[in-house]
Amino acid sequence: MRTSPLSRQTVRTRVTLDGPETYEAILDPTDRWHGWVSPRFSLDTARQLAADTAAQAEQHGHDSVDTIHVIEGGTDRDGRPRAVVLHIRWLYHDEGPEVSVTAIAPDEDGLYSIGGWDWTWSIATRECACGEQLDHHVTPCPNCGRHRDDFALAA
Template identity: 40%
Template sequence: MPDSNQHQRPTPLIESRVCIDDSFGPFSAKLDPTDREGYLTPFFTLDTVRELAVCTQQLCAEYGRDSETIHVLSILDVADSRAGHEDQPRVVVVQIRWQYLDEGAESAVSIIEPNQDGLYQIGSDDWAWGFVTWSCPRGSQTPWHLPHCDCCHALRPEVVGTDTAGPD
């Protein structure tokens, strides 16, 4: 059952990049920069959700039933096409918590609906999302959405290198 509060955001969203540890991500996201008990609540475009889905399914294949997977299902709605609407697929984003499957579908499966901006909130309370950081020349770690380092005022590099995929 989707969380009815997931679509309400009192704070303006910022653009940044997020990851979980250095093993999952980085992904571009919009989010409320206020952390919730140490974790972030990112919102993703459908294209990013598709990337994320591939990664979750690969992790599940590797680690088994203790994993969660995201799935993007789509179908071209023939009725909409006949009614003169543009050929846009209908999309459903599904989250499966394999570890809860024995408790029933209500515990294990959620449909994730887009917010008013068409963004999807993935793993909000359950996943330990953190900011991707970048390193200044002095080695200071700065969250991705900040364009310069507070320590030395160096500007963020435009290209994500291998050392920029760690959480803050």
């Protein structure tokens, strides 16, 4: 029997590709590839990644930006949305779809592993009111004890 990824040491946090955009994700902070984390995303977050990567490809060109695409297909028998998430590596387009296209199925928790072990995802950080730099999910602050939500509203 396979263990659910949510039963491992996972956290709900926000991740970034070192840009201004951050995305809600679930990840195991110890599951790393060359130091980078391997996040899993909800379908709603996959839709946001699709919109953002399409805009980046339009701005910077498809040869320099991988894109995510969400193709919707109604609902399944249980009323859950059906979707296929595709990761397109435009730089490798000429090498054929077996190299340039990956279909990402949801895991048993309904989450999509987009860019894990491939992209340079890092955990988004925030600054506590006391000046301590913290990973987004770390709360309370080990320095002053304030909870993330306490000072996020005050900022």
